[in-house]
Amino acid sequence: MLPKYSFLEHLLFPPTKVHQKKLRQASQQKTILITGASYGIGEASARLLAAYDVHLILVARTASKLTALKKSLEDQTAQISIYPTDLTQVEEVEALLLALKKLPNGLDVLISNAGHSIQRPIQKSLERFHDFERTMAINYFAPVRLFLGLMPLLEKRKGHMMNISAINVLLLPAPHWAAYQASKTAFDQWFRSVAIEMESYGVSSTSLYLPLVRTRMIAPTKAYQNVPAMSPEHVARLIAKSLYRPKRTWMPWWSIFARLGSFFCRGLWEFLVPKFLQKS
Template identity: 50%
Template sequence: MPPTAVNERRLGERCNGRNILITGASYGIGESLAYMLAGTGATLLLVARTEEKLLQVQGEVARRGGTAHIFPTDLSKSEEVAVLTEKLLQLPGGIHIVVSNAGRSIRRSLYDSLNRHHDLTRTMAVNYFGPTQLILALIPSIEKNRGHIINISAVNVLLAPAPYWAAYQASKAAFDNWFRCAVPELNAG
């Protein structure tokens, strides 16, 4: 893997004074991104299901000199996404950047799923329906701020379908394709 480096000065210039929403902010990529952005002068808006873990991330962001607000939300529940969007749209300055990172992974054979249709509906809810509901509601604020939407996807959307991953690959591919279709419309606006 080639070495990577972040130009912290440029990152700070681009993020300072902006409201940056990160879904899936309590673990993995979302958590790491929150720590990376802590010293940029951005206000981080952290979304995940687990309030306790979000509080830990918020504390670490503060320890690193940043500001973060937490929004415990289960993106698989449409009602919770609606409440979240209302709160976000009331924030001073609106939304500048959305990092759509939340996801639910599942590896299960087709035969182990015969009586588990909820595996499909839950995975689609977190990986497709929740993010699209959230982004659709935030588009006017993002456009007003000439902001950005960043999709953290999965490499499997570029790969051939794999056994045991049907629910996960389908859900990630659904959002990825939705987003690819939306981008030209958003860029034309």
Template identity: 40%
Template structure:
């Protein structure tokens, strides 16, 4: 494993690509990965399968999930897929019940499924579904899933919950991300609110505040291609670090200074955002495009 550079330490949450340490942490453990059909979820599932975990994959894309399962099992790993549409809350509960019946309580849950929208408010006046769907996928659905899984984890003696969040809930929120940031912030706030209750019951929590990951979710926004970011496999190494070390928080080093700046220079940050908004435009895909996993 090559040593991370100073820039790597500054721009990315802590990563770990040591397969032996990951195997020690996850071998024979039942680990649920939501949003496992593409991007970070797929890369994480493959990494866990290679490390000897019993991987439970969930996402809306059944055909793609089956392909990921085939890749894991062909390499000698163990995996099973479940179709999960987090916008259907009753179906989410039913899917969780099937998982528990098939596998028992998961040892670890990686809440990775998400929906991203970058769209100006002026384009959303007639699109209340932007807010309803992002809230369902990024907040209400994951909560419903955990309401089913957590009691079983408590009865089994504990476990580990990892939430793949975004730096956007830590730094001053920017324009065009209102629906997305509000939904991610809602789940982040809920998880921090119940953290003491869960840890008292033996369940560890890790919140990963990711910056840009280059996936199909970011692809429709051209500006994203010009920003520094991680590929899915690098981002999966961040999840590996969370599984190995079980820290409470993982975030790039610059997030804390940005949080402080947002408080002490709120007016300046707001003015800079307003200027940036006036000088930029929505992407061509903003008229209709949204991606969920």
């Protein structure tokens, strides 16, 4: 069951139907790694895919949350393995890679979803260089390290790499989001560059450019409480669909207008936004 959308959300995020038979066929006996599986989009994806004959490898820091998730999915079809790991810690990632390289059936799909966002005006960031380090650590260096370690496995299985990205990386940068946007954009560029190379080895790829998604990530931002947002369960359906109908990119239908606006209206944006910020 998907959570209820408002009328506007229905328009902005029309329903995504998952063809169960196609998904069953495409995912059968596949090993699928989801990072950031303890909450939000990762958790919703694990819950959806647990109904299929797959081996789910769930990675995140919160061991208790992963254990509870695994327990709640015990009566489902999927085999579930959990690996509590802080993806920003080199030793922990090395241990994870070692374990994954021993998987009997290799790895078919890597869904790079773990992430962290920070919204903070630059004037409040002057003593907070660590904000920029920690967003780069989890949103850029962590997935780079993981993909480097797992690429040979994906290549062997002619697998699929997926990046859970944000629509913002394709649009004009918004104020207060420098740390998050820069780190997500860095990984988007890395991923797209590598995806082209890996396609020549038979590895396919999908970048999902998501709008706001109602998870704990946006909960602290008051301004987002009444703004239209997708549900994590809806995003899970998009992820599931990408498994049987791999598309290089997914973005909301209206993103074409947002992208055209970004292309033609940079001057206007950079003129108006400072004035708005001054007033507010």
